Amino acid sequence: MVDIRIPIGLMFSIVGVLITGFGLFTISNTEMYHKSLGINVNIIMGVLMLIFGLIMLFFAFRKKKV
Numbered sequence: 001m002v003d004i005r006i007p008i009g010l011m012f013s014i015v016g017v018l019i020t021g022f023g024l025f026t027i028s029n030t031e032m033y034h035k036s037l038g039i040n041v042n043i044i045m046g047v048l049m050l051i052f053g054l055i056m057l058f059f060a061f062r063k064k065k066v
Contacts, residue, residue: 003060005056005057005059005060006056006057006060006061008053008056009053009055009056010053012049012050012052012056013049013054013057015049015053016047016048016049016052016053017046019045019046020042020043020047020050021046022046023040023041023043023044023046024043026040027040027043
């Protein structure tokens with residue numbers, strides 16, 4: 001049986017790492033974050049997506065009690 005949590009977890013984890021990395025590389029660019037009131041939204045959303053993806057993978061691979 002195919003578990004949908006595995007591809008969803010992988011997708012969110014990979015995109016979360018990419019967005020977090022982009023936010024870390026552009027942390028010194030103040031013009032880029034002027035529209036978001038100086039908040040680096042890329043880091044915040046990247047970390048949230050990474051956490052969600054890891055939670056999905058955790059629940060997909062944990063042992064099921066019978």
